[in-house]
Amino acid sequence: MDYRERIFQQEGASFPGKTYVEAVLEPAFNEAKNHLLEPMMAINKAHLIMLREQELLTDDEARMIARALSGIEMDELRRSSYTGQFEDLFFQVESRLLALAPDVAGNLHLARSRNDMGITIYRMVLREKLLVTLASALYLKEHLLLFAQEHAETVMIGYTHTQQAQPTTMAHYMMAATDLVSRDIKRLMEAYRTCNRSPMGAAALTTSGFAISRERMKELLGFDELVENSYDAVCGADYLGEVATAVQLAAINLGRTVQDMLLWCTQEFAGLKVASPYVQISSIMPQKRNPVSFEHMRSLLSSCAGNATTVLTMMHNTPFGDIVDTEDDMQPYAWRSMSVLEQMYRLMACVVGTMQVNKEVLLERAKGSYATVTELADTLVRTDRISFRKAHHIVSHVVNEAMSAGLAADQISLGLVNRAAKKVIDRELLITAEELKLALDPVHFVTIRKLPGGPNPDEIKRMISERRTVLQQEAAWLDQAKQAVTAVMQNLDQMTAEWSVG
Numbered sequence: 001m002d003y004r005e006r007i008f009q010q011e012g013a014s015f016p017g018k019t020y021v022e023a024v025l026e027p028a029f030n031e032a033k034n035h036l037l038e039p040m041m042a043i044n045k046a047h048l049i050m051l052r053e054q055e056l057l058t059d060d061e062a063r064m065i066a067r068a069l070s071g072i073e074m075d076e077l078r079r080s081s082y083t084g085q086f087e088d089l090f091f092q093v094e095s096r097l098l099a100l101a102p103d104v105a106g107n108l109h110l111a112r113s114r115n116d117m118g119i120t121i122y123r124m125v126l127r128e129k130l131l132v133t134l135a136s137a138l139y140l141k142e143h144l145l146l147f148a149q150e151h152a153e154t155v156m157i158g159y160t161h162t163q164q165a166q167p168t169t170m171a172h173y174m175m176a177a178t179d180l181v182s183r184d185i186k187r188l189m190e191a192y193r194t195c196n197r198s199p200m201g202a203a204a205l206t207t208s209g210f211a212i213s214r215e216r217m218k219e220l221l222g223f224d225e226l227v228e229n230s231y232d233a234v235c236g237a238d239y240l241g242e243v244a245t246a247v248q249l250a251a252i253n254l255g256r257t258v259q260d261m262l263l264w265c266t267q268e269f270a271g272l273k274v275a276s277p278y279v280q281i282s283s284i285m286p287q288k289r290n291p292v293s294f295e296h297m298r299s300l301l302s303s304c305a306g307n308a309t310t311v312l313t314m315m316h317n318t319p320f321g322d323i324v325d326t327e328d329d330m331q332p333y334a335w336r337s338m339s340v341l342e343q344m345y346r347l348m349a350c351v352v353g354t355m356q357v358n359k360e361v362l363l364e365r366a367k368g369s370y371a372t373v374t375e376l377a378d379t380l381v382r383t384d385r386i387s388f389r390k391a392h393h394i395v396s397h398v399v400n401e402a403m404s405a406g407l408a409a410d411q412i413s414l415g416l417v418n419r420a421a422k423k424v425i426d427r428e429l430l431i432t433a434e435e436l437k438l439a440l441d442p443v444h445f446v447t448i449r450k451l452p453g454g455p456n457p458d459e460i461k462r463m464i465s466e467r468r469t470v471l472q473q474e475a476a477w478l479d480q481a482k483q484a485v486t487a488v489m490q491n492l493d494q495m496t497a498e499w500s501v502g
Helices: 004-011 018-035 039-055 058-069 074-079 089-100 106-111 114-150 170-195 214-220 230-235 236-263 292-317 324-354 359-369 371-384 388-404 414-425 435-439 442-447 457-500
Strands: 156-160 163-169
Touching: 004 018, 004 442, 018 039, 018 074, 018 089, 018 324, 039 058, 039 074, 039 089, 039 106, 039 114, 039 214, 039 457, 058 106, 058 457, 074 089, 089 106, 089 371, 114 170, 114 230, 114 236, 114 324, 114 457, 156 359, 156 371, 156 442, 163 214, 163 414, 163 442, 170 457, 214 457, 230 236, 236 292, 236 324, 292 324, 359 442, 371 388, 371 435, 371 442, 388 414, 414 435
Parallel strands: none
Antiparallel strands: 156 163
């Protein structure tokens, strides 16, 4: 027996080969019955309605097909296993329909292909999962705004290059994180709009000679627009790429914030304390409160970004032609990435919403830090009418001498400042001791930075108010999108049910 015969003996001599089943067909079938069955049936119902309205089916034919659709046992299909009798779920469903309405059910496939049907199914699944993800993103945004409101006056040090930079507030930081989430929400909403376009009627590639209505299919299935060019409708995959890119960037953005939070939970930093439901203890060290919720978020968000990257990588080497079967492999990675992102949005909201902030430690650290000396340089410009660069040189001398003497920033004296001034401008300064003390006060530093987007508490409150208004608009959009999808699905069920008993 040669090697070919041995393979045929192991795999079988007809479709499908054993390894092909294990590696491709069976996993795709399981994904399909769990995710694609309902939109597939919705497309069948919509196509039936459209064909009858276009008088491509008679009343009797439409009634028989409607009864066959109603006779499909959905739960039985969900429980079924891949046997190889049918290539995929589509042919298994079509076989059931033909058994329930012999011959006439074959007309349900008039002017359509698995190409346009498959892409439409994927778009319907993606839009549903996008809405779920967006709901959790809005949930997180709401809790970030609540947290920011609570900490509008919680002064802390801001960091650049991992080094102490300038005083800010916990709310100022959290509003930056909120605006990141807001942009991610916007990108996910735009991805939804791109996704929510109907390919139906493109058929295999070039539409059909039958007088179907692509516009009616769009309406029945709740799409906002058509993918007009029929070639683009079955070949373009950028709708999936846009979703993957938006999810990938959202995971990366959230992960950066999680990294900071994890650092701030250390005893050395002592800024945050994660609530008991989200920490674990050590099996040997009684003192440990491990913030594992943040640790899991960090790793799972990386997996989310990785799955999204996989989608884009798989798209990269596909030709611009029908890739429905390739999408069987690609789509689950997008679904998994969205599922993880959605879960991490909810978990982040719970952890942030319940954690404690050590306001006193953060403030005292800011008071002793040299992060305030930018304001000292600014103050010298105001009091002594010298250039900022000269003021900067004076303060640099002050910092070097103070640090050499082991002084904290709030221990800097007027005498020390004047000694530094003599080295740079050959005279003492006009600044008073009271003005020096104020310039080195982190609370004052924050208070006077009231330009748009600054950490001044009133400015923070203004930003929170504006973001809440946007959040309400986003929530209204989400509710409308959900209701629109629900309404068209209910309409399809109702019309088909009425026809089946007519």
